[in-house]
Amino acid sequence: MELNKGDSSYLSTTRRIFMKILMGGIFGGLIGWFLYPIFRYLIPPKNSNQDSDIININTAEVPVGKSKIVNYKDTPTIVIRTDYGLFALTAVCTHLGCIVQWDESNQEIVCPCHAAKYDLNGNVKSGPAPRPLTVVKARIVDDKILVGEA
């Protein structure tokens, strides 16, 4: 049987093919949408080798008395240079997770959300924070600050 463009069977066949392609696309998209998070969970992230996770910062980016927030192992980390040395701590407040800031004039780390205060070793000085900030290893080599260096 030969189909002509004007035949209703031609239109029906074309519509059927179109619907199959459309349904296949939708079904494939749904399967991908369902499986993608599972694959993301099963495949480790690229930077899972924690020994090689070292961040280099030019010392000029963090002059003495100043701080910089960097992303270290997917966690905001505050790097602070003072006359007493170099400090690096997780920048996530242990109260409700706001990002802390360096208060240079008072030489303390403060949380802008509920005013928790931490010292340079991450210890809670005041406020609602229940735990200290986690210390991250850091050191200066030549003109670089290495965060995560042993």
Ligand code: FES
């Ligand atoms: S989130 Fe930092 S004090 Fe509440």
